[in-house]
Amino acid sequence: MKNRVTELLRIRYPIIQGGMQWVGLAELASAVSNAGGLGVLTALTQPTPEDLRQEIARMHAMTDKPFGVNLTILPTINPPPYAEYVAAIIEGHVNVVETAGNSPKEFITLFHQNDIKIIHKCTTVRHALSAERNGVDAVSIDGFECAGHPGEDDVPGLILIPAAVRALQIPVIASGGIGDGRGFAAALALGAEGINMGTRFCVTQEAPIHQNIKQALVAATERDTRLIFRTMHNTARVFKNAISDEVVKMESRPGGCQFEEIRSLVAGVRGRAALASGSVQDGVITAGQVIGLIDDIPSCADLIERIVADAKQYLAKATTYFS
Incomplete structure (x- = not known):
């Protein structure tokens, strides 16, 4: 090209x-x-x-x-x-x-x-x-x-x-x-x-990511992302898992939540550990809606x-x- x-x-x-x-x-x-x-x-x-x-x-x-x-x-x-x-x-x-x-x-x-x-x-x-x-x-x-x-x-x-x-x-x-x-x-x-x-x-x-994470993204649909930090005007699109569900739940409370209340959930070191260990539910995993179009793991x-x-x-x- x-x-x-x-x-x-x-x-x-x-x-x-x-x-x-x-x-x-x-x-x-x-x-x-x-x-x-x-x-x-x-x-x-x-x-x-x-x-x-x-x-x-x-x-x-x-x-x-x-x-x-x-x-x-x-x-x-x-x-x-x-x-x-x-x-x-x-x-x-x-x-x-x-x-x-x-x-x-x-x-x-x-x-x-x-x-x-x-x-x-x-x-x-x-x-x-x-x-x-x-x-x-x-x-x-x-x-x-x-x-x-x-x-x-x-x-x-x-x-x-x-x-x-x-x-x-x-x-x-x-x-x-x-x-x-x-x-x-x-x-x-x-x-x-x-x-x-x-x-x-x-x-x-x-990709230097655990196979479990890759397989989870392959199995996902276009509906399996969440928007977090919306109430903080710092929106991030991430994979739908236990962590992102909890963050959205806390942000949805009357009056929302402060970042300090979710810091331990969204900490970068926790997300990095999840990518390395394959613990799909244990950290923030960044992913876009295109996961709904991914069905294999090629070179x-x-x-x-x-x-x-x-x-x-x-x-x-x-x-x-x-x-």
């Missing part, structure tokens, strides 16, 4: 693996890059900038293809040392940075000076326009179907993607609710020039080739409807 995204990122297919906390490790990211997509390490999965340097080095040992690093800039009281993570990315000769959360404005010039392309993930057109003005190279637009944080506007991809394409001059990458060739074809038809997949890449052979290479082949087939079939 050839379009602005493949040329910008120097990849074979415009298929990007989302930067996922606890999951964006070299084993998965290298498999995606080797298969022709863009694998992405997750910076803040690594406890320190030095750990990220080591993970980047592992990545270079596992692939000679382009890859990226996700850097999510969080609005916290005690933020991580972002400048040091940025330095590790630059020193590691990374090709692409996927930024998310707060604006990456203060790092854009530095990344560009080191020939690093910037994809900023947004959930609204207004934030995408701001990112474009700040100088990012592409935008990944996240619809309401997505795993993780879909924002507070609740706009699904069928509307959000073409709205972003209409408003922006830089390439738009569709994210949220995409897991097969039909979704890829639809994204291209809506004007996007690539796709970003998180949940689908979690259910692959190379990343087989998945990407299948998505591309199926997209071509669906797009070709659609053209036969016109005389």
Whole structure:
């Protein structure tokens, strides 16, 4: 394939693996890059900038293809040392940075000076326009179907993607609710020039997640996600299990609940332990509604080739409807 995204990122297919906390490790990211997509390490999965340097080095040992690093800039009281993570990315000769959360404005010039392309993930057109003005190279637009944080506007991809394409001059990458060739074809038809997949890449052979978790996602339907943190205006879409059910129950009480009341349930270390141990009910597991379309656990290479082949087939079939 050839379009602005493949040329910008120097990849074979415009298929990007989302930067996922606890999951964006070299084993998965290298498999995606080797298969022709863009694998992405997750910076803040690594406890320190030095750990990220080591993970980047592992990545270079596992692939000679382009890859990226996700850097999510969080609005916290005690933020991580972002400048040091940025330095590790630059020193590691990374090709692409996927930024998310707060604006990456203060790092854009530095990344560009080191020939690093910037994809900023947004959930609204207004934030995408701001990112474009700040100088990012592409935008990944996240619809309401997505795993993780879909924002507070609740706009699904069928509307959000073409709205972003209409408003922006830089390439738009569709994210949220995409897991097969039909979704890829639809994204291209809506004007996007690539796709970003998180949940689908979690259910692959190379994903560093316990098999029990993968099997639970395969068995799930599109109705098996929950929206938590709604009352706190920090909505997150996660897998429906005992933990997320309890959080929703507590938020639904008259007057809601305070974050401190659910902190132990939603703690990141607890979710990470669940992913590693396979204890499906024991932690928050991030997942999008696309789980309803996932029914196998392929290798990343087989998945990407299948998505591309199926997209071509669906797009070709659609053209036969016109005389």
